Amino acid sequence: MKIKYIMMAVALTALTSCDDYEVFEREQYKNVFAFICNSENVNTKMVHLDRDETMGYVAFSVGGSKPLDRDVTVNVVEDRGLIDAYNRNNFDLNVGKYAKPLPARFYNISSLKCVLKAGSIKGEMPISIHPEGLSPDTTYFIPLRVESYDACELNPQKSFILYHVMMKNKWAKSDGSTVYTMRGKRKNAAGGTEISLPGTKIVTPLSKNSVRVMVGNETYSSSKEAFERAAMVLEIADDGAVTIKPYRDLAIQQLDGDAEFSNKFYYENDGYNTYKTFLLHYRYTIGPASYEMKEELRLQYSKDTEEEEDKL
Structure with a gap:
């Protein structure tokens, strides 16, 4: 009888080990994508006032032990509520320090759709910036959030980005470092x-x-x-x-x-x-x-x- 119980325990352990390994394997190979950004989901672009237009990019990274096995279409929207949340979290009632949305006349996004190509680990969405006329004393953001995607998995912590536009010329930068x-x-x-x-x-x-x-x-x-x-x-x-x-x-x-x-x-x-x-x-x-x-x-x-x- 003891031998029977021992054999049953070994069999159950083997089954459990197989299930754990399958879960581990799925997690290991799972593709997860996210915006590439710094702390507080901010990514900064310093644009040159000498140029009428500067091209920038918001980028996605794709994690997982294997590249994507199919194209993934990601749809992005502009969401000004992200700036409101940033201001509340950082400045509370100090309205003078609030960040503002970059006015539409200063930038252009040709498409709010990004395709992460099969076999890749990265995708980019271009943004053109027209900086002449911006104030160096204002924090400007383009707030972007993933609205939908047709495959893969999204990292919820990096599902949005605040694209921070700053400026410079031949003599100085607007971040106060000059x-x-x-x-x-x-x-x-x-x-x-x-x-x-x-x-x-x-x-x-x-x-x-x-x-x-x-x-x-x-x-x-x-x-x-x-x-x-x-x-x-x-x-x-x-x-x-x-x-x-x-x-x-x-x-x-x-x-x-x-x-x-x-x-x-x-x-x-x-x-x-x-x-x-x-x-x-x-x-x-x-x-x-x-x-x-x-x-x-x-x-x-x-x-x-x-x-x-x-x-x-």
Whole structure:
């Protein structure tokens, strides 16, 4: 009798092992697709203001130990509710920091259908971006969600994407990472001793040939009020000549004729490194005080690195 029970137990164990192996095998070979994105389902594209149009892509990856054995058609929809959820989760009632949908005139998606080809592990859906006119102070998203698909399985955690559009020009990026070193000289416009003002300045792109920067040694702030009160615009001509203008309310006057601070932009090589360099001379008034400012702004850069970034 013992032998009979032992044989039955062995048989049941074998059956269970076979079932477990079949489940394991199915899970191992199962194809699951998902949007390729970073944390919080965001994927960022930095577009160049020098170009009327930049092509970008949202992409799907296909997991599983084997490639797809058939084409999979994925239908995508734009869903602004995804931006609402992102804003609530990240900023709650701080409406000033809310992301916004990228206005339709700035992009085009030729088709909201993506076919993941048999034998592949990836699929792409092109998006063309037309960036001129975007604000560097706004977070723009194109919110996309998988609506349906005809085969395979979808990873629910990566079933949507917030396509984040940012911009750059030859002098700066809109993510706040462009920091020039300043060598400044300032004096009271009514006369007095000239003082040195070393420091750094964040430079932000506005258009294909203009950037925004704070005047003098005014503290940088990402608030609209700070920019309107104390920011200037530098427009750069093809020959490097710089025109200085107020961003909004600032009283500012460009001063020309100084050989050292000549209101020019140029590329400079010191024998070791290459720099982007502004030489500026202007007078500005904030509140009751007026100042004359001379400044050099320099940013070390690599032409090869920038060219590689432009290909991404």
